[in-house]
Amino acid sequence: MNTIHPRWKSSCMTLIYFTFPYYSIVLHFFPLKQMPVGVPKVPFRAPGDEDANWVDLYNRLYRERLLFLAQDINHEIANQLMGLMVYLSAEDANKDMFSFLNCPGGSVIPGVGIFDVMQIIVPDVHTICMGVAASMGSFILIGGEITKRIALPHARVMIHQPASTYYDGPAADFHNESKHVTMLRDYITKCYIERTGTPGEVIQRDLNRDVFMSATEAQAYGIVDAVAEG
Incomplete structure (x- = not known):
């Protein structure tokens, strides 16, 4: 232990x-x-x-490049994390960052924003699942540098497709919303396929429902690369 x-x-x-x-x-x-x-x-x-x-x-942890996402994802926390990652990347492009996740999900657009920033900054981002990484939390988990994604022994992971509730507009805009949701689903599916190595037909099937995994199951699925020793 x-x-x-x-x-x-x-x-x-x-x-x-x-x-x-x-x-x-x-x-x-x-x-x-x-x-x-x-x-x-x-x-x-x-x-x-x-x-x-x-x-x-948290200020003290940020100085050590340790980032925590321990809540539902919303625009405020996403902006804070994206800003920190950009700042820390500019401060030292050769020093890795560590993102600790205990995230039950949240808004899709802010979550995709965090994922995208993780891909464009120069330093590697380690992702560590402690507790739960569900929905958009699991999407951010796979966004860590491949070979540097870890789950604690009793962590839980859940994957599924984004819901259409991210858009808050009048009913007349539902058709436009559905097109955007389809685009997001296609992008998220593509990322899961590329970053887990799991066959596309398996990813597409599993994302259409709630799939819960233990830490070892998440490793076998390709969501994390290792399970911390208990």
């Missing part, structure tokens, strides 16, 4: 965050006064500073 082993080294504590099949993520935390009450914060010492300051947990 993966464990966390804190150890003191000089004036800081080194915390091994996770050990995966091919790499480990290491974070460094510095001793500080008691954490303020409210939003979770962690100590961070900027280069050149003598003292550490409390910063928002």
